[in-house]
Amino acid sequence: MLRPTSARIPANAAVQTRSAVPCGVLVTPLSPSPPPRSTLAFEASLPPAALASYKSAAATTSTAIPRCTACRAYIGAACNMNARYWACAICSQRNTLPTRYSPILLAPPEALHIVPELSRHLYDLPVENIITPPPTAYIFLVDANGDQPFMDAARKAIRQALLSIQGVSIVGIMLYDHNVTLLDLRAEILRHFSPQDPSLNASHVFPPDQWFRTTNNQTVSKIVSMLAKFRAKEHAQVSAPTKSALGTAVKAALDMIETAQLLAARVLVLAATEPNFGDGAIQHASHPLPDDQQHPPKPLTRFYEQAGVRANLLGAMFDVYISSKTPVHVASLAPLAQISGGRLTMYESGEESLSADVWQHLNDPAVVRGLLRVRTSSCIPVADVYGCGVYQDSEVPEVYRLSCHGHTSTLAVEFRASEESPPANVRFASVQVAFQGVFIEPGSLPQRVLRVQTQSYALTGSGSVIRKEADSNAIATMLFHQAIATADEKSIGAARMLLFDWLANLFFRAAKKAEAGDTPGIDGNLTRYPALQPVPRLIFGLIRSFLFRQEPVDPDSRAALRCIWEDLSPELLAAAAYPRLYSFLNLHEKNNHELPLSSAAVKECGHPIFLLDAFSDVVIFYATSSRKDLQYPPPESSVVMRVRGQCVRDRPVAPKCVVCREGTPKDRWFKSFLIEDPLPGAAAQSFSAFIQGVADAAEGMLQSSKKQ
Template identity: 30%
Template sequence: NGTPSKVEVVLEKSNGVDSSPNDLEMLGELHITPSESKNSVPETKTLIPPIIDETLEDRSPSSNSSKSSDRIANGFGSFLSALISYLSTDDEFRITPRVLNFISGCPNFGLGALDSSRYRKSDPTSKRDILLEQNPFYRKQADLAAKSSICLDLYVVSGLRYIDLASLKYLTLMTGGNLLLYDTTVNASLPQDIYRQLRKPRGFDCLLRIRTSPEYSVSSVYGHLVSDENHESVFKFAGCDSSKIISLTFEFHEASGFSELIRTNNPNLFFPALQMAFAFTKEQTGIDSNGNAVLIPVRMLRIVTYKLQIANSFASLYKSASADTIIAHLTHQMILNAEESGIKESCRSAQEWLVKLQAMFTLNQIPAPDQSGQRRPGPRLAESDSLQFIPRFFYALLKSSLFSNQSIHPDVRIYLQCLFSALEPRYLSKALYPALSSFSSCDNRSRPALFLSQEEVNLCSDAIYLLDAFDGIYVYYATNDSTLPFPPPHNSVLRQEVDDLQANTPLISPRVIFARKGDSKSRYFISRLIEDTNTQGFGWDEFEAQIAKQVDAFVQNHRSN
């Protein structure tokens, strides 16, 4: 609802640097050769002042380590500070850049030096302290970058050595960039992930304004953005693409909410609304006066106004709800609560919410008494077409490496914080609770949806299973029947679906694994059957029984009061 505003600004061509549309499609062409472009590339050695004036041995002995990898000087913080300062202050070279940062060790040298031994020294019983930043330097650098519309991506190839992503994560969270972690260089999808990100259309220097009708307002906003210091309900993204999401919490100004609108029942009188205005700059290819290809920054404005439907009953409210969206919003809230109060407290309060949700679902829809005065029991959440998967999604969230009570590498937890908070609900639900289906042959799908348990697989008794876990796609042959081609032929229905899933997964390139029953790779498939009780503790049946008991207690207590 609204006409886009378009402003075109043509940049002068720099001598010696030409850009063609095809250059932006190939990763190998995204560089400038100084020898060929010496007239247009600034002499950065003279522009960037000396910033490293110490050796690793000069640092405090408490931050040194006997590990050889810790003694390799990594001055990432000094480099980053100089780069952001340079890109922020040089008006002649003013651009809205996207900076891809590659790091394989903890920044332990120069500005923003981090103590790489903190992980080994941390209390193994405490999961919170190690997830908090140890140095605000990178948060401050991210804030400077966001104010100058500099988008920062961070690619970490660490071999799961401690990098302290708890301190580095703000570089991406506050600028609209992406953080990707690779535990090994063997078969890593880093080149594919970079190419996938660079070829995706992207907006820079983005502003989002949210407006609501008078009865309610936005109370919290979650996502990879920062609030504008001078304007209320205005948020900034240094960079943004179509896969980025934000999550909003609303609150009523009065306890009556929309009840007055429901009472009048006159939709022509007034309706609640939500309006979003999104301004951004995108780069388009054009031709200058000399016939050369140039990049033209174009300022765009998109305005959309939503008319909000008001539910006239609890039943219609529950029917219209989306389990995927609810769990995505809950994940954002749990991540924030974990930072403030710790993982254990975040999971406890979220479980209380789940119990209350299920109990109120029953209490709000208790049928009227029959002729004998007997009150029939209310419906259970498991009977709701739209909400029945919420308990399973929540169970999967507790079992995930983000919130598991097991010993998880802190950098993995931080990586999942950044990943899960950036995913659309439909993809987050698969990352938490993978989609499992079965095939009787490579060309015949048998069951489109199965629960994630070994018992379910055994009862199904199909030959082949396809499991889409977002970061991995697993094809598992439950039989050693030699008549079934292995792996699936490229022209088969199964293989084509695998290819489609891999091509359309955002942010990362999921690995594809084909396995037969009994071989070493089958463990990847078996480990994703998260409803089974295994080394990670409780199983689904135990969790469901525990929640049901708490729900019954809540309902009984509510009725007695």
């Protein structure tokens, strides 16, 4: 769950400055727990009474976990302990150990692994529930203004979703246009209410006890057939301008969730048009200004931000899927998904992957009503927390509220090294993350769970050591979140400058010294720091991305891309910022080295087949030098296709897969990702020119420091 930007922590602020490496950790709340050490053989060797005694010592709920009396941190494997006391890993406070643990600590060391809270750095425990929680609700909000392909894709997606949530779940379906229509699945009738009638509450029109429970394929078919009838009946003849009351449908869904007093809910919005009627209608200026390319797109209404906050507090997660042939102002809708912990996905060329994405998202792990607390040693206090939809609790500033989904959902926690070094006998700094929320699993009752992880990292007074043990992908992820915050506060240009200046400072701090036996000066290749060598290309990729590039970008594309990238793990973000390029000697033999993203590298390589993984796109490219005996497209049994399968596995969105030959119209997919080449007639530099500019800036810093 925790991943530091470097395996070493700076002993003070001066060391952090000299290292040029951001100090912090990435938090992945839903990362899979590591498998426990096997104790089966040891348990089999124990007398039944002893085994029962050891197992009874383990905490069964979160309230039974020992906590520090000073800082309230939880016990963990990073804590020193004996049969009577344990020392807090965060503040070193000595605490009394509950007597139930004494037999474990006096037994052979293998016995400790029977008790997770004593033997593991990361452990999960259920939070005690007084009553059985109500089932999870799944609500579908479907835009009735969509054309026939959209409605067909929506029905297919809903069918896939219902098949995956069969069991202990309840379902509600609404369609919206100028009215909001609720499907009463038991009576097989439609219930309408108008956005213009504020006295009419959706929970009165459609009480929660009339929602349908998913139990078998027959009920799924019944729901899908009702959707088909509604489409044919209501939209056979449409001539008036479309009206879209999405905001009213969102409010109705939240009203029903609140009235039913649900613990958890998933709401899936399938949108085809911009909301322009009722609550949450997006009002454009009568004389629209040209697109502002200097700042991220801003919401035109706060309705969806406020709805997202309400959804977060009610335990409702909104996933928004947009397939529209016209602009929908994604920036206004995005806060609904981001703050509630859901995803926003925009389809620019059809809805082919809609059903696959819906199925994947519903089967990913998800948590609502999440509370995050980060505790640290006094030498590295928390400076800021970045992430998609995370915000401070209004009553307890040290607690952050968030809902999240998927194993890859990642937050960034930045530390600020203290001015003074800790005492000489303090050699480690510790970080503990406690995350509590309601875990949702399709077909099962929601369960409140606490996850705790505690890690200790060695302190160092050497900036060079921090650079040598740095994590390039973690650093790029931290800088990405800082750049997003800078773009929001200042401008996109300021975000680009932040990334450029940071890289120049890294080159300056990593400059070769004369006493090291090398030629002194700026080293743009970072030859002494192999761990940092991927960083320049990652920074270059971020600057050239649709989020930060200087060239004009469609506002909806920029806002939708941000929703996806802000939630990615370091490896996926690295692939999105600087795609991976592999070459193949033939269909069954892969070159082990990744290639730079340049046409020169492709040409010099001389191999006939290439595979480019850009996270949301996977392109297989046949060069003109390909032998005639190489089958096109590659067969499923080939190594090329197996590598493609590995690339697309477990992605939060289904990547677009393209196979093309050089010299055909489709080869633009491949060439558009060769970002190290300069763009003709654009302000974007080639990678070599970019690195030269960074090195020149670093050289200026070096000369200035010599004068001082």
